[in-house]
Amino acid sequence: MSFAYGDEKVVDDVSFSLAPGEFVALAGPNGSGKSTLLRLLLGLLRPDTGVVHLFGVDPHALSERARLGYVPQRRVLAPDLPVTVREIVATGRLARRGWWRRARANDRAAVDHAIESVGLAELARRPVLELSGGQQQRVLIARALASEPELLVLDEPIAGVDADSQRLFRDSLVHLVAEHGAAVLLVSHELGAVADDLDRVIVMKRSVKFDGPPAELTASGVSLGIHDDDLPLWLEAIE
Amino acid sequence: MTGLAVSVPSAVLDLPWPFEREYMQLALLAGVVVGACAPLIGVFLVQQRMALLGDGIGHLAFAGVAAGLLLEVWPVWTALLVAAGGALVIQWLRRRGTATGDLALALIFYGGIALGVVLISRAGAGSVDILPYLFGSILTVEPGDVRVVVVIGIVIVASIALLGRVLLASVLDEEAARVAGLPVDAVGSLLAVLTAVTVVAAMRVVGVLLVAALMVLPVASSRLIARSFRSTVLVAVAVGVVSVVVGLVAARQWALAPGGSIVLAATAAFGVTVAARGRGRMVRV
Numbered sequence: 001m002s003f004a005y006g007d008e009k010v011v012d013d014v015s016f017s018l019a020p021g022e023f024v025a026l027a028g029p030n031g032s033g034k035s036t037l038l039r040l041l042l043g044l045l046r047p048d049t050g051v052v053h054l055f056g057v058d059p060h061a062l063s064e065r066a067r068l069g070y071v072p073q074r075r076v077l078a079p080d081l082p083v084t085v086r087e088i089v090a091t092g093r094l095a096r097r098g099w100w101r102r103a104r105a106n107d108r109a110a111v112d113h114a115i116e117s118v119g120l121a122e123l124a125r126r127p128v129l130e131l132s133g134g135q136q137q138r139v140l141i142a143r144a145l146a147s148e149p150e151l152l153v154l155d156e157p158i159a160g161v162d163a164d165s166q167r168l169f170r171d172s173l174v175h176l177v178a179e180h181g182a183a184v185l186l187v188s189h190e191l192g193a194v195a196d197d198l199d200r201v202i203v204m205k206r207s208v209k210f211d212g213p214p215a216e217l218t219a220s221g222v223s224l225g226i227h228d229d230d231l232p233l234w235l236e237a238i239e
Numbered sequence: 240m241t242g243l244a245v246s247v248p249s250a251v252l253d254l255p256w257p258f259e260r261e262y263m264q265l266a267l268l269a270g271v272v273v274g275a276c277a278p279l280i281g282v283f284l285v286q287q288r289m290a291l292l293g294d295g296i297g298h299l300a301f302a303g304v305a306a307g308l309l310l311e312v313w314p315v316w317t318a319l320l321v322a323a324g325g326a327l328v329i330q331w332l333r334r335r336g337t338a339t340g341d342l343a344l345a346l347i348f349y350g351g352i353a354l355g356v357v358l359i360s361r362a363g364a365g366s367v368d369i370l371p372y373l374f375g376s377i378l379t380v381e382p383g384d385v386r387v388v389v390v391i392g393i394v395i396v397a398s399i400a401l402l403g404r405v406l407l408a409s410v411l412d413e414e415a416a417r418v419a420g421l422p423v424d425a426v427g428s429l430l431a432v433l434t435a436v437t438v439v440a441a442m443r444v445v446g447v448l449l450v451a452a453l454m455v456l457p458v459a460s461s462r463l464i465a466r467s468f469r470s471t472v473l474v475a476v477a478v479g480v481v482s483v484v485v486g487l488v489a490a491r492q493w494a495l496a497p498g499g500s501i502v503l504a505a506t507a508a509f510g511v512t513v514a515a516r517g518r519g520r521m522v523r524v
Contacts, residue, residue, distance in 0.1 A: 044414065044417065063420075068418060070418040072412065080286075081286050081462065082466050082467055082471050083407075083411070083468040087407070087468045090404070091407060091416075092415075094404055094408055095419040095421065099405045099421055125466075127467065143415070144415075
């Protein structure tokens with residue numbers, strides 16, 4: 001598929017697929033089209049050419065939206081509103097339970113489980129305003145997990161978060177893949193925390209420049225840590 | 240006149256001063272319903288950075304009242320029609336990106352007041368009939384007015400009970416709510432219409448010029464005290480109701496304008512909350 005903002009083509013002839021249970025990272029320098037690609041996948045944008053299939057159908061026609069979990073690129077959630085961790089995570093359950101229905105015992109259990117899986121059980125009743133940036137990011141991950149998704153899409157979820165949060169983040173993703181057979185698509189500049197768990201890395205700069213196992217990428221001189229320099233240099237070299 | 244089958248007290252109840260008279264009891268009932276419902280809507284508007292939506296729609300309601308006077312129709316119906324239509328236009332403008340939130344509001348604000356002035360001049364009604372709607376006249380509400388307010392209150396409470404979670408998800412993170420397939424646009428439009436409905440309900444209580452205050456000020460106070468969204472809603476409703484009661488008591492005691500007294504009570508509640516918080520004497524709930 002391809003997509004342009006006006007005359008500026010930001011996604012050019014990109015094609016890839018994800019299988020159930022696959023853990024895939026999408027990497028690329030700033031402005032490489034990663035976030036636009038995610039928005040196309042999620043159905044927030046429509047491609048100019050080509051098609052997107054999410055669970056076999058157009059994202060706009062996907063009726064079972066609870067199969068999809070999304071963690072947007074964001075640090076501060078509800079900067080002024082007193083809202084607890086549990087209240088935010090519970091909004092992630094609405095798609096699965098039906099927004100018009102009252103929460104049942106299994107819904108409450110799923111919300112509790114999602115909060116536990118990101119290590120925030122003791123802070124469930126705490127206002128998110130009182131949490132650190134890393135903890136707030138874990139709240140967003142728990143919100144996505146609450147719908148028990150088959151595909152979890154995360155946009156820069158660990159940018160600037162503390163080491164403890166990164167470890168818990170990694171554990172929750174590995175748990176999701178291993179126990180629930182979910183696929184994970186992770187967009188990040190920082191893949192060090194999950195380097196050993198990834199099945200594939202896709203490197204993108206408008207089009208796909210690399211799609212393969214992480215070992216193959218590191219062998220060509222690109223680190224999976226914070227790739228501020230080596231990835232752009234590597235892309236320059238191959239271009 | 241309204242044809243609504245809702246029971247309101249037609250006989251004087253045995254209540255203590257200052258609510259011993261029928262007109263005060265009707266005012267109390269209408270005021271309490273509005274005082275509870277306005278913050279229920281306001282809590283979502285404030286989070287959407289649309290705190291002044293009630294003001295903008297109030298100006299439209301003014302145009303609706305003027306249209307009612309011109310057409311010799313009960314002004315509450317025309318105000319409801321014009322306010323709800325305008326609220327949907329604001330939502331549409333925001334969604335299309337034609338105008339940002341504050342620009343869309345400004346368009347409605349000035350368009351509404353100008354239309355109202357033109358219609359009033361056309362009706363030749365003078366200023367007497369319009370004043371109760373501009374500044375409120377809760378002490379002259381009739382059982383028919385109270386019936387409308389009670390019905391509107393029931394609609395608002397039922398809507399928020401059904402859609403509160405979706406509204407919360409939507410105002411917290413609209414993009415994630417869309418990805419989850421929640422009816423973001425539909426509930427956004429519904430919130431706008433409920434705002435219009437609340438404005439019309441509050442029109443006779445505090446007037447269209449002060450109506451937004453009851454949506455915003457109790458929420459501003461509750462956000463300083465609350466530790467959860469649930470308690471934010473409950474405290475805001477409590478502050479709204481108490482402001483109405485205190486405002487009515489003050490109006491009766493010192494022969495003050497009740498609409499202004501109610502809003503000043505809500506303002507004072509905010510001041511007390513800020514002061515108590517500053518002194519560290521605030522118990523968060």
